[in-house]
Every structure is written in structure tokens, then in C-alpha cells.
Amino acid sequence: MGEMNVFEKHIRKNTLFRGNRNALYPDYLPDKLPHREKEIDKLAEILVTALRGGKPSNILIFGKTGTGKTAVVRFIGRELKKAEKAYGMSKIEYIYINCETVDTPYSVMQTIGNHFITEWNERIPFTGWPMDKVFSVTKEKIDEWGGTVIVVLDEIDKLVSKSGDDILYQILLLDNEMSNSNLSIIGISNELKFTDLLDPRVRSRLTQEKMIFAPYNAFQLEDILRERVMIAVQDGVVDDVVIKTCAAIAAQEHGDARRAIDLLRISIEMAERDGSPRVTERHVYQAKNKIEMDCVAEAIKTLPLHSKLVLLAVAISDEAGKSELTTGETYDIYRKLSRRVGISPLTQRRISDLISEMDMLGLINAQVKSFGRYGRTKVIELALPVMEVKRLVLEDELLMELENVKVAEQKKLSPFL
Numbered sequence: 001m002g003e004m005n006v007f008e009k010h011i012r013k014n015t016l017f018r019g020n021r022n023a024l025y026p027d028y029l030p031d032k033l034p035h036r037e038k039e040i041d042k043l044a045e046i047l048v049t050a051l052r053g054g055k056p057s058n059i060l061i062f063g064k065t066g067t068g069k070t071a072v073v074r075f076i077g078r079e080l081k082k083a084e085k086a087y088g089m090s091k092i093e094y095i096y097i098n099c100e101t102v103d104t105p106y107s108v109m110q111t112i113g114n115h116f117i118t119e120w121n122e123r124i125p126f127t128g129w130p131m132d133k134v135f136s137v138t139k140e141k142i143d144e145w146g147g148t149v150i151v152v153l154d155e156i157d158k159l160v161s162k163s164g165d166d167i168l169y170q171i172l173l174l175d176n177e178m179s180n181s182n183l184s185i186i187g188i189s190n191e192l193k194f195t196d197l198l199d200p201r202v203r204s205r206l207t208q209e210k211m212i213f214a215p216y217n218a219f220q221l222e223d224i225l226r227e228r229v230m231i232a233v234q235d236g237v238v239d240d241v242v243i244k245t246c247a248a249i250a251a252q253e254h255g256d257a258r259r260a261i262d263l264l265r266i267s268i269e270m271a272e273r274d275g276s277p278r279v280t281e282r283h284v285y286q287a288k289n290k291i292e293m294d295c296v297a298e299a300i301k302t303l304p305l306h307s308k309l310v311l312l313a314v315a316i317s318d319e320a321g322k323s324e325l326t327t328g329e330t331y332d333i334y335r336k337l338s339r340r341v342g343i344s345p346l347t348q349r350r351i352s353d354l355i356s357e358m359d360m361l362g363l364i365n366a367q368v369k370s371f372g373r374y375g376r377t378k379v380i381e382l383a384l385p386v387m388e389v390k391r392l393v394l395e396d397e398l399l400m401e402l403e404n405v406k407v408a409e410q411k412k413l414s415p416f417l
């Protein structure tokens, strides 16, 4: 008998996805964007000027996370390039910049400039040139080229809060100083208030047109999901109730389409893992749990060491049958644990701050309770399954040796081990 190829059993496994599984990942750009028709049309109305060789107004787009800002702007860029080929009377360059990664004034200007420099040895280097040289070379090259440039600055609020608005001023100045070319800006921001940070002259020019993308409601999210299912999933695999549930959950959490799509994809993966031929509501709830648990795991892994020790203190007390602790009791156990691993403990006041932080992260519940005439005190308990918390905390190399530490049961707290 021949050996089985190592891929064989996997390849034979039935998959519920089809053709383009990518369509269920957030950076896939679909051909249709349901419920953004009006926004797309408004952008087209403004940007058509570029096809006629003119300068479109600058536009600022606001909206919460997952409301389709990036998708719409990428979509319109694709359409604009198609239109330019089909019936454009002038040249257009559409430059998309994500300011979360391209996050310094130098790199933004360099990115714009290099779009117009084809000769390798003439390109603007990643670092090293004085800013005014980057500016003047960029200006010269765009002007030589002669056309309309549209610069998209996605996450523009992050750029401004990191480096100020001078770079915006400079990009606006590029347009002013060119005679053969035009330049317009499309800015995208999560933060409505971000324009407060801008110099009034920059602000008024940047916001010639303003658009706000509202969060999607559950029905709109359903339509978005249905489109994706048609592209990425085998027929009959995803029930309508699954789509409705994913949409309803995401609508409750601020109408974020990214969440809805992630939830759907992970639900399908859950069904596959089960060997189930169809996705059911149960898989959606499993997926929701998985997403939440992944979030929590990430939050715990990135906690500072002392917070992990506090969390472990609450967890081992919980294991010993005492699930509610006062700040003082928590501090006691924490201090012993830190001595065990050879770390000097922080003050009780600092620990109290760390407890509040973890409360906000949803890792523990810290509530002020009243004990009648004994006064009020803060009571702390875990907000998550104790086993999970312990497992995640003990992944830290420095804390591994605490794996078997316990709080003595009846004596409640102090003497342990």
C-alpha cells in the first residue's frame, strides 16, 4: 500500500467555503457596497471635476469604526481610474495613504512624491533629506507630470495627533504653488472633534466638503453579509437566521460591519470544525465567545507583570473557595506572590490603581459594597473563568513557577502554602 500524502486527508475534508474565501476577510473590497450608494454618489459628484481636468473640493469623511469609510474610498478610487481610462480628458493619480503606518510628515510627503518619480536613482529616500527638499522635489515632479492628484489620508486624526497639522498645511501649499497640476485631499477620521486640533486656515480648506458615515443598523448589516455569503460560501450552508444573528449582534455593538463579517467567518469555521454541513445559530454564539475570549487573552497577555500578579492573587483565592476579596486581602496575597518570584511589591495604592484598570478592561469586577455600620469597602472578583485566567497569566515566563501555588482553604487568606 502506498503512503498517504500528508495533505490528502485535509484536502478531502469538506469545506463550507467556496472560491473566494477572502471575501470574508476585512481587507477584501467587494464590487458592491450596499447602503453606501448615496455616499458613493456624492463622492462621484465631487470628484468628477478631476475627470474634466479641474480641482475637486477637499473632502473630510467622519464615521465610527466599521462604517465603510476605507472601503468606500478605495472603491471610488478604483472607479475613478476606470473612468479615467474610458473617458477621462486628463490625467489622474489617486494616492491612498494609511496614516497609521505612514505616520510622519516626511514619509507622507515622500510617498506622494515617489508616485511621480520612476527613475530609481531619483527617488526620495526613506530618510535623510531636509523636509524642504522633499517638498520642492515633490512639487516639481507633480507639476511636470501635469494632471490632478487626489491624496487620500486615511486615519488622518492619528497623523495630526502625532505630528501636528503642519504636514496638512504643506500638502495644501503644494496645490497652491503648482501651475500645471491640481491636488485635492480626502481625509478620513474616526474622531469628529479632530478638526479642533487644526489651525483655522487648514481646517476651512480641508473641510470644503464634509461627510458623515452613520453606523449600520441590523437590516443593513444583513444585506452586507448576504452579499459576502454569495461570493464566499457554498449554497445552502448559511441559514438566514445565521445572517440575522450575526447582524443583530454587530448592530448592538455600534453597527460595525467589520465585526459582522468576522463573526460570520468564524461561525463558518466553527461549523467546519464541528464537521457540520451547515452553519447554525449555535455556531454564531460559539464564534462570539471565541472572539471575546481572544480579546481577553490578548488583554491579559499584554498586562504589566504586577497586574498579572494581582489577577493571579484573585484567581487562586477563587480556587480556594473565596471568590470575593477586599483590596487589602488582594494586596496581601499579591505581596506574597511577588516575593515568591523575587519581585519587590508595589504599594497598596498603586495596586489599587491597577485593580481599577483591570476593572475597566473587564477582567475583574471591582464594586464598592456597603457593610452596614462597618462601612464601605471595595470588593473584587474575577469576571472570567478562573481556569482560563490562570492559564493565561502563567504563560508569562516570570510567573510559570507559581503554577501550583494555592491559598490555604479554611484560613481564608494570610497563611498560604
Ligand SMILES: Nc1ncnc2c1ncn2[C@@H]1O[C@H](COP(=O)(O)OP(=O)(O)OP(=O)(O)O)[C@@H](O)[C@H]1O
Residues within 6 Å of the ligand: 025, 026, 027, 028, 029, 030, 032, 033, 034, 035, 036, 063, 064, 065, 066, 067, 068, 069, 070, 071, 072, 190, 224, 257, 258, 261
Ligand atoms: N456597505 C458595505 N458593503 C459591503 N461591505 C462593507 C460595507 N461597509 C463596510 N464593509 C466592509 O466592512 C469592513 C469594515 O469597513 P471599513 O474598513 O471600510 O470601515 P472603516 O469605516 O474604514 O473603519 P475604521 O474606522 O475602523 O477604519 C470591510 O471589510 C468592508 O469591506
Ligand SMILES: [Mg+2]
Residues within 6 Å of the ligand: 069, 070, 071, 154
Ligand atoms: Mg478604515
